[in-house]
Amino acid sequence: MYIIIVGCGKVGYHLAQALLSAGHEVLAIEQDSQKYAAIVDALGSVVISGDGAEAAVLEEAGAGRADAVIAVTGQDDDNLVACQVAKHRFKVAKTIALVNNPENESLFQKLGVDVTVSQTSMILSHIEEELPEHPLVHLFPIPDSDRRLVGIPIPMDASVVGKTLESVTLPPDTLIALLIDARGEPRLPTEGEIFKANDEVVAVTSPAAEEALLNILTRVGV
Amino acid sequence: MVARTMALEGHAVAILDTSEDNLRRLPDHLGVTTLLGDGTLEQDLRRAGIEEADVFVAVEERDSRNALAAQKALHLFNVGKVICNIGDPVRQEMYRALGLETVSPAKAASDMILQALHR
Numbered sequence: 001m002y003i004i005i006v007g008c009g010k011v012g013y014h015l016a017q018a019l020l021s022a023g024h025e026v027l028a029i030e031q032d033s034q035k036y037a038a039i040v041d042a043l044g045s046v047v048i049s050g051d052g053a054e055a056a057v058l059e060e061a062g063a064g065r066a067d068a069v070i071a072v073t074g075q076d077d078d079n080l081v082a083c084q085v086a087k088h089r090f091k092v093a094k095t096i097a098l099v100n101n102p103e104n105e106s107l108f109q110k111l112g113v114d115v116t117v118s119q120t121s122m123i124l125s126h127i128e129e130e131l132p133e134h135p136l137v138h139l140f141p142i143p144d145s146d147r148r149l150v151g152i153p154i155p156m157d158a159s160v161v162g163k164t165l166e167s168v169t170l171p172p173d174t175l176i177a178l179l180i181d182a183r184g185e186p187r188l189p190t191e192g193e194i195f196k197a198n199d200e201v202v203a204v205t206s207p208a209a210e211e212a213l214l215n216i217l218t219r220v221g222v
Numbered sequence: 223m224v225a226r227t228m229a230l231e232g233h234a235v236a237i238l239d240t241s242e243d244n245l246r247r248l249p250d251h252l253g254v255t256t257l258l259g260d261g262t263l264e265q266d267l268r269r270a271g272i273e274e275a276d277v278f279v280a281v282e283e284r285d286s287r288n289a290l291a292a293q294k295a296l297h298l299f300n301v302g303k304v305i306c307n308i309g310d311p312v313r314q315e316m317y318r319a320l321g322l323e324t325v326s327p328a329k330a331a332s333d334m335i336l337q338a339l340h341r
Contacts, residue, residue: 053285053286054310054313055310055312055313055316056310056312075286076262076290077262077284077286077287077289077290078286080286080289080290080293081285081286081289081290081313084289084316084320085312085313085316088316088319088320089312089316101263103263103264104290107293107294107297107298110297111293111297
């Protein structure tokens with residue numbers, strides 16, 4: 001693949017190295033002249049100097065034939081614009097942006113950036129998974145939609161325990177994908193299947209329906 | 223200039239800028255609200271009252287910051303009219319196609335100078 005990396009700081013540098021050693025054709029774009037010189041010393045002529053959010057620079061980098069553009073500068077605005085120019089101007093199939101400020105992640109997705117990577121969100125979700133009282137875990141986002149795969153454990157005393165799947169009304173945009181029992185045995189969510197205590201429910205849901213789903217599956221029974 | 227003219231026309235204007243010096247240059251008597259803050263951050267945009275705004279104008283120096291701020295105004299806060307300064311002609315055309323109203327003061331100035339030359 002031909003991959004253009006915009007921004008050759010720490011993330012960009014290691015990415016370039018890894019992709020080069022995996023046999024890909026890589027070109028990095030770095031604006032800072034000192035960093036640029038250091039990268040030429042370390043990696044050779046796989047870097048050009050310039051503002052990778054500018055159409056002319058991306059053109060010079062050969063964005064027209066690139067399979068992917070990865071924008072990993074420390075500036076979210078530059079990462080967004082680089083991806084938008086790559087996508088709309090050069091029809092690059094895959095655009096990936098580093099999101100420095102987590103509030104920008106959903107906007108970037110909405111604006112057509114194919115993959116967003118937020119270090120803050122990643123660390124937060126790892127911490128959340130470690131916390132036993134956190135009942136809903138985000139497993140991963142579904143590409144090209146705002147839906148995501150979530151995991152919800154069913155408490156011992158939940159009202160859904162013992163009920164069949166078909167008898168429980170789920171919120172809109174929600175589908176149960178898998179049930180995993182306390183011993184780690186997976187079961188397909190067929191209609192006659194029942195919810196058991198300590199089941200882990202894996203479901204596809206939307207941000208709007210998430211709270212309602214959690215409530216239905218964890219509400220304590222009467 | 224835009225702020226001054228809009229305020230003189232009787233509109234309520236709030237200005238958000240990351241530079242205190244820039245804000246200080248505005249004369250007090252215009253009744254323009256000035257706020258020190260970053261127009262690409264949602265909390266600062268809210269502080270400037272973007273949720274009630276009819277018009278949003280992004281005219282910082284850098285295209286990318288204007289593009290990010292303007293797209294937040296358009297897609298997150300649903301401001302009716304969003305205008306932004308995009309200097310690079312290629313990006314200007316692209317963002318126009320993506321629904322932003324773009325202007326380029328640099329282009330306008332050079333056009334006027336060229337016109338004056340040919341006169």
